[in-house]
Amino acid sequence: MSALIQLAQHVYIYPGDPDPNRTQPNVGVIVTPNHTVLIDAGNSPRVARRVLLALDELHAPPINYVIYTHSHWDHVFGAGVFSVPAIGHELCRKQLVDTASKPWSQAYIQEEIQRTPAREASLKAMSRAIEDWRSFHIVVPEITLSRLLRLYLDDLTLEIEHVGGQHAPESVVVRAVEARVIFLGDCYYPPPAHLRRPNDTLDWELIKTLSSDNLDIYVDGHNPPRTRDEFRQLALEQDS
Numbered sequence: 001m002s003a004l005i006q007l008a009q010h011v012y013i014y015p016g017d018p019d020p021n022r023t024q025p026n027v028g029v030i031v032t033p034n035h036t037v038l039i040d041a042g043n044s045p046r047v048a049r050r051v052l053l054a055l056d057e058l059h060a061p062p063i064n065y066v067i068y069t070h071s072h073w074d075h076v077f078g079a080g081v082f083s084v085p086a087i088g089h090e091l092c093r094k095q096l097v098d099t100a101s102k103p104w105s106q107a108y109i110q111e112e113i114q115r116t117p118a119r120e121a122s123l124k125a126m127s128r129a130i131e132d133w134r135s136f137h138i139v140v141p142e143i144t145l146s147r148l149l150r151l152y153l154d155d156l157t158l159e160i161e162h163v164g165g166q167h168a169p170e171s172v173v174v175r176a177v178e179a180r181v182i183f184l185g186d187c188y189y190p191p192p193a194h195l196r197r198p199n200d201t202l203d204w205e206l207i208k209t210l211s212s213d214n215l216d217i218y219v220d221g222h223n224p225p226r227t228r229d230e231f232r233q234l235a236l237e238q239d240s
Contacts, residue, residue: 003054004029007217007225008179010156012058014042014051016222023074023125025221027051028067028183030176031060032154038066039174039183040221041086042078044129045136049081065151067160068141069185070168071095072192073126075221079139087149088141089162091170100138104130118194145172163210165203166191173210180216188220188234207235 004012010032017024024047028039036055042048055063066079068088076096079086088096102108109127113120130136143149151158157177164187165171171187188207190200210218211232218231 003050004058007219008176008181010153011176011179011181011217013219013225014047014054015224020222021125023122023129025074025186026219027078028174028219029055029060030153030156030158031055031058032156034061035153036060036063037151037153037158038063038082040069040075040185041066041082041139043074043126044077044131045081046078046129046131048078051078052081064153065143066139067158067172067174068092068096069174069183069187069221070171071099072168072186073099073122074129075185076138077126077130077136080137082139085142086139087143087145087160089170089172090144090146092172093141093144095170096138096140100140104136105133116194121193163187163206165189165206166200167203168192175215177214180214182210182212182215182218184210184218184220186221202234204235207231211235 004014006012012029014027016026024043027042030037063082063084065084066082066086068076068086071092109123113123147162149160159175160172162172167186167189171185174183188203190196216228218226
């Protein structure tokens with residue numbers, strides 16, 4: 001049985017790990033007769049290789065692109081396995097150019113923990129995820145957008161739209177238009193843990209903005225897919 005979960009025609013996810021300590025998000029998978037596109041890349045080469053095995057089971061076409069919803073490590077560190085161009089927002093490229101310039105290794109991670117103790121949990125998860133830093137590399141987006149980019153994949157349209165948000169200012173969402181599915185990344189989440197203040201919450205206004213009668217399934221980075229009503233309920237709970 002395939003490790004992929006089908007959400008709609010042409011649209012799948014490689015589901016994230018429910019254990020929050022593993023920091024392994026959902027990977028969106030678009031497969032049409034002639035194209036395969038990934039939405040986020042997994043948190044490590046190990047996860048990326050599992051995605052490739054799942055695509056082999058599906059007899060999917062070769063991957064064309066990986067779309068980054070944002071630049072955080074758990075969404076991009078698997079991309080080197082795929083050897084295809086990455087797509088991301090201009091700010092995502094800028095951030096990943098900086099990230100790629102660091103001398104990543106277990107020793108460097110320990111130094112970073114000493115410098116910024118608030119990042120310890122995330123950095124330790126990163127350390128567990130990457131088996132071999134010597135062969136690891138970060139894939140910086142070759143294709144960037146400032147506001148909106150569309151990809152036409154046989155009979156499916158992907159809309160990549162910059163929405164920003166408090167979690168990562170470069171965040172984009174990806175709509176599989178005809179399939180009525182949206183991939184949200186972490187766009188409506190609070191800021192990352194090391195930057196979070198006690199009163200930070202989900203971005204209720206962004207949730208309301210992204211709710212649409214043209215969409216049936218909402219996939220964020222670290223939760224099971226939601227229906228439209230379940231997604232809207234997030235904002236309704238805040239209003240009640």
